[in-house]
Amino acid sequence: MDGRDTGSMTKTLGFIGLGKLGLPIAENLLAGGFALRVYNRTAEKAAGLASQGATVVKSPVETAAAGGMVLSIVSDDRAILELANDEFCQELGSGIHISMSTVSPVTSRLLAERHARFGGHVVAAPVFGRPEAATAKKLWICTSGSAAAKKAVKPVFDTIAQGVFDFGEEVGAANVVKLAGNFLLTAAIEAMAEASAMVEKNGVPRADLLNMLTSTIFNCPIYVNYGKGIINAQFEPAGFSIPLILKDMHLVQKTASDARVPMPILNLLIDRYLTMLAKGLDRYDAVGLALGAAEDAGLRW
Amino acid sequence: MDGRDTGSMTKTLGFIGLGKLGLPIAENLLAGGFALRVYNRTAEKAAGLASQGATVVKSPVETAAAGGMVLSIVSDDRAILELANDEFCQELGSGIHISMSTVSPVTSRLLAERHARFGGHVVAAPVFGRPEAATAKKLWICTSGSAAAKKAVKPVFDTIAQGVFDFGEEVGAANVVKLAGNFLLTAAIEAMAEASAMVEKNGVPRADLLNMLTSTIFNCPIYVNYGKGIINAQFEPAGFSIPLILKDMHLVQKTASDARVPMPILNLLIDRYLTMLAKGLDRYDAVGLALGAAEDAGLRW
Numbered sequence: 001m002d003g004r005d006t007g008s009m010t011k012t013l014g015f016i017g018l019g020k021l022g023l024p025i026a027e028n029l030l031a032g033g034f035a036l037r038v039y040n041r042t043a044e045k046a047a048g049l050a051s052q053g054a055t056v057v058k059s060p061v062e063t064a065a066a067g068g069m070v071l072s073i074v075s076d077d078r079a080i081l082e083l084a085n086d087e088f089c090q091e092l093g094s095g096i097h098i099s100m101s102t103v104s105p106v107t108s109r110l111l112a113e114r115h116a117r118f119g120g121h122v123v124a125a126p127v128f129g130r131p132e133a134a135t136a137k138k139l140w141i142c143t144s145g146s147a148a149a150k151k152a153v154k155p156v157f158d159t160i161a162q163g164v165f166d167f168g169e170e171v172g173a174a175n176v177v178k179l180a181g182n183f184l185l186t187a188a189i190e191a192m193a194e195a196s197a198m199v200e201k202n203g204v205p206r207a208d209l210l211n212m213l214t215s216t217i218f219n220c221p222i223y224v225n226y227g228k229g230i231i232n233a234q235f236e237p238a239g240f241s242i243p244l245i246l247k248d249m250h251l252v253q254k255t256a257s258d259a260r261v262p263m264p265i266l267n268l269l270i271d272r273y274l275t276m277l278a279k280g281l282d283r284y285d286a287v288g289l290a291l292g293a294a295e296d297a298g299l300r301w
Numbered sequence: 302m303d304g305r306d307t308g309s310m311t312k313t314l315g316f317i318g319l320g321k322l323g324l325p326i327a328e329n330l331l332a333g334g335f336a337l338r339v340y341n342r343t344a345e346k347a348a349g350l351a352s353q354g355a356t357v358v359k360s361p362v363e364t365a366a367a368g369g370m371v372l373s374i375v376s377d378d379r380a381i382l383e384l385a386n387d388e389f390c391q392e393l394g395s396g397i398h399i400s401m402s403t404v405s406p407v408t409s410r411l412l413a414e415r416h417a418r419f420g421g422h423v424v425a426a427p428v429f430g431r432p433e434a435a436t437a438k439k440l441w442i443c444t445s446g447s448a449a450a451k452k453a454v455k456p457v458f459d460t461i462a463q464g465v466f467d468f469g470e471e472v473g474a475a476n477v478v479k480l481a482g483n484f485l486l487t488a489a490i491e492a493m494a495e496a497s498a499m500v501e502k503n504g505v506p507r508a509d510l511l512n513m514l515t516s517t518i519f520n521c522p523i524y525v526n527y528g529k530g531i532i533n534a535q536f537e538p539a540g541f542s543i544p545l546i547l548k549d550m551h552l553v554q555k556t557a558s559d560a561r562v563p564m565p566i567l568n569l570l571i572d573r574y575l576t577m578l579a580k581g582l583d584r585y586d587a588v589g590l591a592l593g594a595a596e597d598a599g600l601r602w
Contacts, residue, residue: 180496191488194564195481201560202477220521259502261598263495297562
């Protein structure tokens with residue numbers, strides 16, 4: 001990361017992963033003046049970006065340039081570890097891998113070790129925000145990694161997020177925080193669902209309960225947005241699908257278990273999501289978890 | 302409730318219960334121009350109000366005047382049913398009993414039946430807000446009861462609250478909503494505690510997690526205020542003590558159970574509070590529940 005590299009890095013960026021968050025992030029980077037070399041496992045998704053000026057490449061390694069930057073946002077730990085193989089890390093050399101996927105802190109540390117062997121750096125940068133927030137450049141980014149690397153990637157973050165929170169130099173820290181946040185999000189859904197079932201079976205529409213609470217003592221995005229989903233029983237289309245959030249909950253469980261932290265609410269959330277999958281509802285949004293409490297109470301939403 | 306009664310009702314009010322919420326509410330009513338006839342089980346607490354112009358009486362029944370209004374805010378269902386005996390209901394006659402206590406919907410309905418026998422009305426009016434919110438006239442009031450009675454008590458509510466939410470004419474409805482809200486509040490504490498224990502044992506201070514989340518996707522009073530309590534391990538003095546909130550959780554449990562609504566998070570919250578009492582921590586605030594997840598993870602907060 002010498003001065004010359006930093007200069008070029010703010011211009012051209014490798015980009016891997018055009019999922020529900022990746023695509024709007026890539027579009028905002030293009031609109032913000034970055035040149036992108038884009039790779040996506042499913043090639044069709046990249047086609048639209050080409051017309052917006054992106055260079056579409058055929059493999060992860062082709063997104064990397066020596067001393068440059070690659071931003072990856074893929075579905076799970078396995079995907080990130082597969083793409084960031086020795087060849088990829090060597091190609092990126094002394095550059096920076098901005099790792100936005102929700103993965104375990106262990107995976108972030110392993111990723112950082114791989115890049116370090118070639119003089120490279122990892123900035124863990126998981127994000128909070130649903131696809132519509134990504135489109136609106138309203139993401140919140142949690143970062144961890146070396147101070148110099150975080151400084152170098154700031155122009156990227158400024159183009160796609162409304163704020164950045166720094167959790168220090170230990171590269172796994174931001175991932176720990178992201179997992180905790182997703183756990184809290186899911187716990188809020190379950191709590192709202194149990195409360196909603198309770199009031200409805202006592203004659204009060206869940207909309208009356210949730211509209212009151214989310215305009216007063218629970219007037220924050222998680223309760224407002226997921227509360228709306230529960231009120232309207234809007235489980236499709238999935239902005240954040242059940243298989244993806246269940247993956248996250250399993251990461252929380254492993255991270256907690258390794259550190260010897262019992263999390264009783266977490267365990268019941270995992271069972272709720274397993275039930276959703278057992279019923280073939282893989283296509284539902286995370287808010288679909290609310291159906292568990294409702295159905296257990298004999299309600300149909 | 303004829304015109305004459307309504308006129309006098311906006312001036313003089315019976316007031317029962319000078320607890321952590323009752324006292325600031327009574328003070329705000331006095332400051333707002335209401336004359337109060339005050340009763341409290343512990344007489345000393347009423348003395349200070351006398352110097353602010355209240356008339357202190359020696360029994361609940363003396364707070365009531367025919368066709369007038371009495372506001373009660375006492376600790377539990379038993380207390381409200383004991384004070385609102387036949388003599389009290391007869392004395393109040395065609396007046397209105399504003400019942401602010403957190404009690405079960407069943408108790409509200411029973412109370413309304415008692416008053417109805419003497420031509421009187423009950424407005425259920427449980428409130429959301431800690432003592433400091435009561436002092437600042439920042440309470441949120443949930444109401445249910447007859448439309449005419451709710452209209453008549455509006456000047457009282459306008460003097461002490463920042464907003465009123467109406468849940469219809471079935472008198473127990475507001476109580477159902479209040480119980481659901483207190484459950485959600487407690488569930489939020491447990492979820493934050495589990496998440497905090499998880500991050501801390503993975504090297505991230507709980508303050509870093511909670512400060513980030515409560516300034517972004519969880520930036521609402523419940524998470525901000527109880528998050529602060531968890532960060533600072535501030536469990537005393539209790540604004541909302543553990544025995545009181547455990548009482549509320551048992552009311553939620555009974556209300557849910559009667560309506561056949563399983564609430565798995567609720568059950569673990571009750572166990573957490575029971576453990577607090579088992580350890581002799583009755584004096585702690587509701588936020589003390591957070592210690593359960595911390596101690597189970599081998600942490601000392």
